[in-house]
Amino acid sequence: MLLAGFAADRASELLAAVSAVTQIAPFRHMVTPGGWPMSVAMTNCGIAGWVTDRSGYRYDSVDPQTSSPWPAMPTCFAALASAAAAAGGFLGFQPDACLINRYEPGARLSLHQDRNEGDFDQPIVSVSLGLPAIFLWGGRTRQDRVRRIPLLHGDVVVWGGPARLTYHGINPLKIGDHPLTSGVRYNLTFRKAL
Ligand code: SIN
Ligand code: FE2
Numbered sequence: 001m002l003l004a005g006f007a008a009d010r011a012s013e014l015l016a017a018v019s020a021v022t023q024i025a026p027f028r029h030m031v032t033p034g035g036w037p038m039s040v041a042m043t044n045c046g047i048a049g050w051v052t053d054r055s056g057y058r059y060d061s062v063d064p065q066t067s068s069p070w071p072a073m074p075t076c077f078a079a080l081a082s083a084a085a086a087a088g089g090f091l092g093f094q095p096d097a098c099l100i101n102r103y104e105p106g107a108r109l110s111l112h113q114d115r116n117e118g119d120f121d122q123p124i125v126s127v128s129l130g131l132p133a134i135f136l137w138g139g140r141t142r143q144d145r146v147r148r149i150p151l152l153h154g155d156v157v158v159w160g161g162p163a164r165l166t167y168h169g170i171n172p173l174k175i176g177d178h179p180l181t182s183g184v185r186y187n188l189t190f191r192k193a194l
Contacts, residue, residue, distance in 0.1 A: 001088040001158045007080055007127050008154025014188070015129060015180055017074035018100060021045045024071045025063050027102050033057070039107040040170075046073040048097040048193040050116065057116050059097060059193040073098055080156075081125045081190035088158030090123045095190035103133065103173040103185040111136060111146070111169040114191065122192035123160025129153055129188070130181030131173060138167035153178065 007014065027041035030052045044050060048059040049070040063070050077098055085093030097117075101109070114124050128151040135157065138146040144167065151157070159166055173185055 002149065002151075003084055003087055003156040003158065004152070005154045006084055006087065006156040007129070010076060010080060011129055011154055011180060013076050014080065014127070015186070017076055018129075018186055018188075021071045021074070021100065024068075025049075025066065027100075028065055039103075040109055041102040041104070041107075043100050044098060045071045045077070045100065046095065046097040046193075050097065050099045050191075050193070059116060077188065077190070080127065081188075084125050084127070084156045084158055085123055085160075085190075088123065088125075088160070090158065090160050093123060093125065093190075093192070095125070095192055097191045097193035099189045099191070101187040101189065103131070103170065103187070105175040105183065106172050108172040109170040111138060111142060111167045113165045113167055114189075115165060117191050117193045119192050120164050121160075123158050123164065125190040126157045126159075127188040127190075128155045128157075129186040130178045131176040131183070131185040133173055133185050133187075134171040136167075136169040136171065138169075140165060140167070142167055153180070 025043045029037040135149045135151045
């Protein structure tokens with residue numbers, strides 16, 4: 001479900017919280033199991049954080065770069081995620097992990113499933129801030145037809161239930177200038193990881 005503009009009125013507060021989180025856990029380009037640095041810069045907050053390195057994809061309670069726990073999830077993040085999930089039909093969503101993605105022009109996320117979480121009964125809640133992007137929304141297999149859905153500043157996407165393991169991705173970001181984020185797009189992805 002696409003909740004158009006759901007987060008728009010709280011965007012400044014969310015972006016201030018992103019800035020606070022990244023002072024403790026800076027954005028970094030993680031390396032895929034195949035050894036390639038990702039074009040999207042990432043960090044996390046919450047009790048678990050999604051990481052990738054040469055040994056694989058996983059959730060870790062510690063930031064491998066600082067050897068400290070990830071920053072706590074800001075209250076405004078958790079409140080938004082629960083409200084959006086409820087609006088999408090998933091009551092009682094309490095995320096324990098938030099992956100924060102930063103896209104610069106050209107950065108992309110190839111088609112993938114979110115499948116490192118422990119509980120597929122819980123949805124994924126994804127919040128877009130700043131520059132627009134084209135969201136790729138496929139099916140249950142990599143071969144299924146992919147739809148291209150523009151995601152704008154403040155949009156929230158909720159997927160769960162039969163759609164929980166849908167393949168998705170982001171096309172290379174186009175150059176732009178946004179009043180709140182200048183030349184980048186941020187995405188917050190809330191999960192119940194543990
Ligand atoms: C993701 O799949 O983790 C991020 C999707 C997005 O950036 O909108
Ligand atoms: Fe994803």
